[in-house]
Amino acid sequence: MARIELKNVSKSYGNHEVVWDLDLVIPDGSLTVFVGPSGCGKSTLLRMIAGLEDISAGDVLFDGERANDVSPVRRGVAMVFQNYALYPHLTVRDNIGFGLKMAGAGKDEIRERVDEAADTLHIEPLLDRRPAALSGGQRQRVAIGRAIVRDPTVFLFDEPLSNLDAELRVVMRVEIAKLHQQLRATMIYVTHDQVEAMTLADQIVVLRAGQIEQIGTADELFSEPRNLFVAGFIGSPQMNFLKGRHIGGGNIELAAGGRLHMPGHELADGEPVTVGIRPEHIVTQSETSLVSGRVDVVENLGGVRFAHTTLPSDETMVVESRADVRPKPGDNLSIGFSNRHVHIFRESGEAANRLTESAIGDSFRRVE
Numbered sequence: 001m002a003r004i005e006l007k008n009v010s011k012s013y014g015n016h017e018v019v020w021d022l023d024l025v026i027p028d029g030s031l032t033v034f035v036g037p038s039g040c041g042k043s044t045l046l047r048m049i050a051g052l053e054d055i056s057a058g059d060v061l062f063d064g065e066r067a068n069d070v071s072p073v074r075r076g077v078a079m080v081f082q083n084y085a086l087y088p089h090l091t092v093r094d095n096i097g098f099g100l101k102m103a104g105a106g107k108d109e110i111r112e113r114v115d116e117a118a119d120t121l122h123i124e125p126l127l128d129r130r131p132a133a134l135s136g137g138q139r140q141r142v143a144i145g146r147a148i149v150r151d152p153t154v155f156l157f158d159e160p161l162s163n164l165d166a167e168l169r170v171v172m173r174v175e176i177a178k179l180h181q182q183l184r185a186t187m188i189y190v191t192h193d194q195v196e197a198m199t200l201a202d203q204i205v206v207l208r209a210g211q212i213e214q215i216g217t218a219d220e221l222f223s224e225p226r227n228l229f230v231a232g233f234i235g236s237p238q239m240n241f242l243k244g245r246h247i248g249g250g251n252i253e254l255a256a257g258g259r260l261h262m263p264g265h266e267l268a269d270g271e272p273v274t275v276g277i278r279p280e281h282i283v284t285q286s287e288t289s290l291v292s293g294r295v296d297v298v299e300n301l302g303g304v305r306f307a308h309t310t311l312p313s314d315e316t317m318v319v320e321s322r323a324d325v326r327p328k329p330g331d332n333l334s335i336g337f338s339n340r341h342v343h344i345f346r347e348s349g350e351a352a353n354r355l356t357e358s359a360i361g362d363s364f365r366r367v368e
Contacts, residue, residue, distance in 0.1 A: 002062050002076065002153040002186050003028040004049060009058035011044055011210075018044050019210040022058070027203065031180045031187045035197040036207035036233075042190045043158055045207070049188065050077050050156050062153075078147035079156040082163060084139045086131040092118075093127040096145040110149075117145040120182065121175070137168045144179070157189040161196065173199055194234050198222070206230050228349040231276050237306060239343070240282075240317045242275045242291075252344070256311040258290035262339050265352045273352065276343035279306060279320040282335055284327070289334035293317060295327050309333055 004026035011019040019041040026032050034042035047053040049060060051072035060067050067075055086095050094101075096117055097110040105113075118124045121141045131139055140160060147155060157176070161169045177200055180187050191197055197204050198218040206213045206221065206229075214226045218234075225231035231239045243255040250263035252273060260275065267273065293309035296316075307319040307327040319335060321327055344352040 003064075004154065004186065004188075005061040005064075006045075006049075007059045007061065009045075009048065009060065010056045011041070011048060011053065012056045017210060019048075022210075022212060024205065024212065024215070026186060026188060028063075029184050029186055030202045031177075031189065031200060032203045032205060033189045033191060033197040033201035034205050034207060035191055035194055036213075038192060039209075040207040041210040042192075042207050046156055046158055046188060046190050049154075050079055051075050052079075076153035077156055078150045078152035078154070079158065080140075080143050080147050080160045082159045084131070084143040086139060086142060088131050091128055091130055092123065092134070092142050092145075095131070095142055096149055099146060100149055113149045113151075114145070117148040120148060120179070121145050135168075136164050137172055140164065140172060141175070144176075148183075153186065155183075155185055155187040157187065159190055159192070161191075161193075169196075176200060195236055198234065204234075206233060224351075225276075225343065226351055228274060228276075228345050231343060231345070231351075235278055237279050237318045237320075239276045239278050241345075242277070242311075242315055242317070243313070244273050244275050246271045246273055254291060254313075256291040256293075256313040256315055260290060260339065260342065262342060262344060265344055267344070267346075267352060272347045274345040274347075274349075276345060277337045277341060279318045281341035282317070282319045282337050284319065284321065284325060284333050284335060289336045292332055292334050295329050295331045295333060298327055298329060307331075307333065309335070 006022055006024040009019060009022045010017065034045060036042050044053060048055050051070065055068055062075060087098065090098065093114055097114045100110045100113060118127055121144060123138065123141050123145065126134060126138055134142065161172050164172060173196055189200060201218060203215065204218060204221055205215050208229055214221060214230045221230060221234045225234060244252045246267040246269060247253050248269045250261055250265065252260045252262050252275060254260060254275065291311055293311040295307045295309050297308040299306040305321045305327065307321060309317045309319055311317060317335065319333060327333060346352055
């Protein structure tokens, strides 16, 4: 295992900066996920940690030792790529043991370590097959097995599930989580899928345009997003955003109609704000309604429905409803929510100071 630290790390290609002045600590034995949209620098960051990309400025430290000039082999990392890169003419056993063979390991050692990896990944029956006879998930297990036999201090995963179908991604996600619990090795996982990030990570690093937007656990990012970007990126379906303004006394007037009582924020009178509320925190009860809207589309997922609703302000909201409430296109929904679950963002996009415990109310508040 290893503790990895990045100090003022930057990467540029000519005049194009991909990552700049970035500080980050990867705790020993953690599973840290880099998540963000395409082009945010997450794979570049992973490759710099691996030693596959030169660092333009700053330092990468492994257990306190500067590793900028240390080769990938000597860093003790093993990387699993999106493309499995298996040798088609070799069996699964030979693919997994290929790196050990190139390192000069003996046949008995290779056999023992390959068997151990196969047992861990439940692919013992596949050892004599060739990659063409394997499914996508089986090929990914072989690629992970090839990394395991090297007994690395750090596992690096670069969007390893992107080529799999939705059902298999869920299965492999669970397998990777189990693998981390079993090995307790330091793992860094890159994905653009926030669901993967939230279900796998001990620590999530949200990246945008080469910068860190927020670091935290899934619960922290979900409940305490630092800005509009994180609030909209974390959570599925994403958070709803409504325009409003603070009119004094902790009251916010919504562009869609109605006023919301939100004491405990440091907001100036007349200050424009964005109100954020997640679909699962909305209720459709007329006695607690703040706004109303017309249902345009309903996504029926069996036990839950998502009603895509247009408000009088032409803003849209996604409203979650359970099986006992069955909205239909064309229905008019009365929408309410508790101030306990509301997020307030300033015009800059940054979160306003959160409510104090004494100011949080359990009840729904509508100010006439």
